[in-house]
Amino acid sequence: MQKEAIGTLDIQITKRFGKKTVLDNFTLTVEGKEFVTLLGPSGCGKTTALNCLAGLIDLSEGRILADGERLDTLPPEKRGIGMVFQNYALFPHMPVLKNISFGLEVQKRPMDEIKSRVEEVLSLVRLQGFEERFPGQLSGGQQQRVAIARALALRPRLLLLDEPLSNLDAKLRQDMRAELKNLHSELGLTLVYVTHDQTEALSLSDRVAVINEGVIQQIGTPMEIFESPANLFVADFMGCQNFFTLKVKEIESDGKIAVLEQDGLELRLSNIPQPKIGDDITLTIRPDDIQVVDAPSLASQAPVGERDNTTPGVVSVVQYLGKENDIDVVIQNDMKIRVRSPVKVERGDKIILYFDPERIIFIPR
């Protein structure tokens, strides 16, 4: 039943549960050896998409093609796909060894092949010596590695991972992330990974598909997704916490630099595509891209008040994070801005913020 590694995987899925459309024309192409992440909040349909790929649920409409061949008409056991579940789903009544050899045994592979494969994947996930343990006698991280080994033992042409790290503690999660990335490049696996954690998505993937309410919002490399989100949802999900809608007030003679204004907040920006006077433009900036340029704790430097893209504000909340602070600042018209800065401030301080125009992200409508 072993199949060739996948060249391209063409996915086009519509899935309805009753009247509710969970996936609406979900279209994605995965290239061989690619690490693709489906990223979205819980309930967005990402796990449904994965289950469709695995064959655990049927499509309402659409198709899944592996190198041009229909995959969606095959039962799960014939697809040659591996899957790692959020709760690992190990067989609690079998020791590690049997868990890993299960797939090879039901496919009636020769004994010596089973033996060598099991040894191979056990060393791959560094679990030699644990063969006789039962899943309940392992830690979360070890169970996770057994689940990965069990999937890899069959040399699947496509490996699906459903939030595999979400049950691990923060430190272990970081280690497993590195291990997963290493496995991916070492074995040349084709991977579809589901998560709601943007850090996982950015750090692991070749490409990320951001999903909301069953619709793909944006597909791109982690950098594209992070630096130029396609819409408000993606920007919000990727950690841009400050959103403004400003009106174009003036366009400078070169036609590139636009001056935008709303309620006393004025920004001069050069990255607005084809600005027109009177347009409403939605912008966003990440908390750590805003600088505190003047605060009582800073030695007073040259007056900065008249610099472009600055605004005064009053500190309302300070959260100490160690290296930095999360600072909530109220600017004109009671607008609240979240800033992340190492500058020491206190509640009630009058400060001046600088919005780096290079870091301001324009959100298309």
Added chain:
Amino acid sequence: MLRSYYFRLGFKNLDRMALFLLLPSLLFLIIFFLYPFFYGLILSFTPEKGKPIYDNFYVFLTDDWQRSTIWKTIRLAIPITILAILWSVPLAYTMRRGIRFERVVTTFLILPVSLGTVLIAEGVLGFLGGNGWFNQFLINIGLIEEPLRLTYNYIGVVIGLFLKNFPFCFLMLLGYVSGINPEIENSARILGASPRQVFWRVMLPLMAPGITIAFALVFVLDFAVFPTAILLGQPADATRTIAIAAYQMAFEHYDMPKASAIAMIMAVIQIIFLAIILAFRKRLYRGTSLGIAKG
């Protein structure tokens, strides 16, 4: 108010509180179970004047007619229990993810439990009796000439008792199977196991502890068969179960010590069977305590 009171009591006193709250049920247990049990135990070792202390047991076990009730009861209890398990396991398994009209189906299954033995016996008599619908139907279509003898014998008791105890067995197993994490089954499928292999290699072993417990409980219920054996069987002959023997000794011969001895023998046999089943369960499976639902 109560909450703050608890807080002031602290944990140690909370235990004392729990013990206090347990008292009524403990009292109940002592009055209605332990007391009669020990009373019966002492009574059973109270022989007639001049006889050895074990005489009540000796009389029962050396009388062929009386002793045969043990075998007659086992002969009923074991096949019915096995039948109930064999029927329940596949049914519960197919219903593990829920089915259409599940509520209707479960209601129909619970009904026999709530109706009571007498109504079930009447139903069986009406349907399967000599002039019952079933026999009349078979005669009318010409399949048989004489009505089949399905009641007032061994078969009648098997049918009646099965109808009564099967739903209990089924519902218990259904609860057990639906509690198994569906991802375990899914992962077996993805690893290449056919539905048949999933059942035999993964799900059945995971169900095994539940099956053995269901077996033990249904066996105990079946072993104590009394009204069904009288209403649907031959209480004077083939289905004279041990409970009937005890009843007759107590309320026809008014010999309480001998009746107690029979009850004690009955209890010992049940305990022996339970011990065998539980020993088997222990050998069978090591995984339950290792977390069946969450991996």
